[in-house]
Amino acid sequence: MSDLDPQPAAPADIGVPAPPPAAVRSEMSDGEWHRLHPLSPLLRGGLTLLVIIGILIANLRDRLISFFLPEGFRWDEEDPVDFVLQNGIAVQAIVAVVVGLIVLVALFWMAWRFHTFRITGDEVEVRSGVLFRTHRRAPLDRVQGVNLTRPALARLVGLAKLEVVGAGLDANVKLEYLSTANAETVRGDILRLASGHRTKDAAARTAAGGPLTSRVTAGISEIIDGVEDDGTEAESIVRVPMSRLILAGLLSGSTISFVLVVVAVIVGLVLQPVWIVPALGASIPTAIAFGAYAVRRFVRTVRYSIAPSASGVRVTFGLLTTVTETLPPGRIHAVDVRQPLLWRWGGWYRIRINQISGRSASDTSAAQMGDVLPIGTQADVERVLRLLLPSVPIDAALLDAGLHGPAAGDGYTTSPARARVIDPLTWRRNGILVLPQAVLVRTGRLWPKLTILPLARLQSVRISQGPLDRRLGLAGLTGHTVLGPVSGTVASLDHEEAYALWNDITAAAVAAASAESVSPAADEEDAAGVDAAGAAPDTAAPVTAAPVVAPARPEDERP
Incomplete structure (x- = not known):
């Protein structure tokens, strides 16, 4: 039975809408239940099971022989084949091997038999498990993209796996494994169906909104957060020799x-x-x-590429295991550009991001991707930032001030001279700049770093003082986002300026979040509900949350 064989429909499945035939290309996208490739159980963990069994047998062979054979048989650490032949137990050994293989094949067959999926007009569903059944669903109107991964061993047998990226923590649905041709076709079908749902939602919002501003907002949201199609991939904008x-x-x-x-x-x-x-x-x-x-x-x-797509940015990397991941701009919560010490010789930089990946916190095999640009020139950095943050106007002058500043008139609020007592190396470079769309944080001297925090994605803003800070009249600011490698902290600011910035950033974040509250991106963000600590509330009851603006502080009150 191949991975195209459908499973008979259950009574509960009757009435489930099938995808429109014009939107799908694969026979596996017909709304019926299908099984994955027969080699899927082996690639998902069966190979590891065989290795473990082999190690156990190799280390416990003396005990196994004494347990299964009479006491008259001797075991003198000789070759197992010679032992079997000399003691005349070839038939018993062959029977034992055949029975073991039959048991393993039966286990793999059961795992494959009860692992099915289907693509309907509304969602992607996966059912698995023999004794303990699981049923996962990814609504098409919540799909952010579909990642295609080709592990090295799977590539040898022509297989690939799909990961449907949803909005929320542990919201992804995986299809492991399909033939490469089926995986690429199914990926395109899911993206087209999800794009159709986004189009209908945008039309509904436009009809309900009426005014021109509502139609413009819906159009912008569709451009920013729309799901990529399966068209021809654009050429990479960065080449890494x-x-x-x-x-x-x-x-x-x-x-x-x-x-x-x-x-x-x-x-x-x-x-x-x-x-x-x-x-x-x-x-x-x-x-x-x-x-x-x-x-x-x-x-x-190696083999890195980054290119624009209908949903934002498509990143592909890997030599043995090839991964193609989609980064919608609406899901990027923080970006930093950093330069390691010895990279100054070549003028190279690295870009890292924080994003909601939809994966479980315990999913170590597919950890959240941090490095979007592993190495690039300043011109490469400008191009990638324009893709990642299209709403933030990062030009060459602004980027140069963030990476190489300070400079006169660059607009950054910097540390006062008294900060050199507790921050002798970096106090001159410490700086923060509030733009209408984002907050820019400049830190580091030996390892310079520029952090960009989109205001609409800020979870909270913190102002803090230690004992020495309080003595010197200093304070630090931290912008909290989802968990990731990017940290938006700037220290040793004047406490009065830090308090004013705290109020300004909080008010700007509230305004930016309110501006997106009517867009699909905001709805998905509320459904994700990820706070600064990485925890996520129930996605079934989305609640729009925004930073709370603190009341103004009296002039004579210290933070």
Whole structure:
């Protein structure tokens, strides 16, 4: 039975709308239940099970022989095949192997038999489990994109997996695995169906709104948060030469740390030769771990491309395992541009983001993607920022002030001179700039970093003081977003300026969130409901939340 064979419809399935035939291309998108590829159980974890069983048998063979065979048989650590032949138990051994294989095949068949999916006119559904059944649904009007992943082993047998990205925590639905041709066709079908739902929702909003402003708002929201179609992929706007990728890896912070450890070990051995054996015992595992990390990072970032799509940004990366992920601008909560110390020689930068990925917090196999641009020039950074944050006007002058400032008249609120007491290295570079669409935070001197926090995505804004800050009249500001590698904190600001900025940012965030409250993006954001700590309330009851504006503080009151 192939992955195209439908499952008989249950009585509860009667009346479920099928997708319109004009919107689908695959036989698996007909509204009926279908099974995944027969090799799916093996690729999802069966191969690991076989390896574990082999290890257990290899380590417990003495106990297994003594348990299953009479006491008269001897086991002298000889070859298992010779043992079987010499003791005349070839038939019993063959029967045991055949029974074991039959049991494994039966388990895999049961897992495949009860793992089905269907694509209807309203949602994507997946049912799995034999004893403990699960049923997951991804409503098409909540679909943010469909990621296509081709792991190395799956690519060898022509398979791929799909991940339907939903709005909310642990809202994704996975189809593991389909043939590559079926996966690409089904992906296009889901995207077209989701785009149709967005179009209907936008039309409904326009009809209900009436005024020109409502129609314009709905149109902008559709452009920003619409689901990508399956058209021809645009060409990547960034090219990363292989030589640059290798050289940047050699000049990374992990390489510096490794070199320092090697130098310390050599110096220690020269001064105290008696420590040569312990030193080698500690340095060899460290070298192996570093080599594995460097190779894994290189393999992951090679063949990188980033291009615009109908839903925002499509990022593809990976040499052995190829991943194609879609980043709608409405789901990007924070962006930072940073420059490692040794990358200044080449003028290279890295871009990281915080986004709601729809994955479970325990999903370590598909962790939230952090590096959107692994390495690029300042011109590459400008192009990528225009894709990630189309509503934020980041030009060359603004980017240069954030990465290379401070400069006279750049508009940033910076740390006063008294901040050098507690922040001697970076007090001159500390700065914050509030734009109508975002907050820009500038920090770091040896490792300069520019953080961009879209106001409509801020979860909360915090002002804080430590004992020394209070003594010096300083304060720090932090913009909270969803969990991720980006942190929007600036320290050592004048406490009066920090308080004024806190009020300004809070009011601007409320206004930006209110402006999006009538758009699909805001509805999805409310459904996600992710707070600054990464927790998510029940998505079944979305509640629009916005930062609360604190009352104005008397002039003589200290923070």
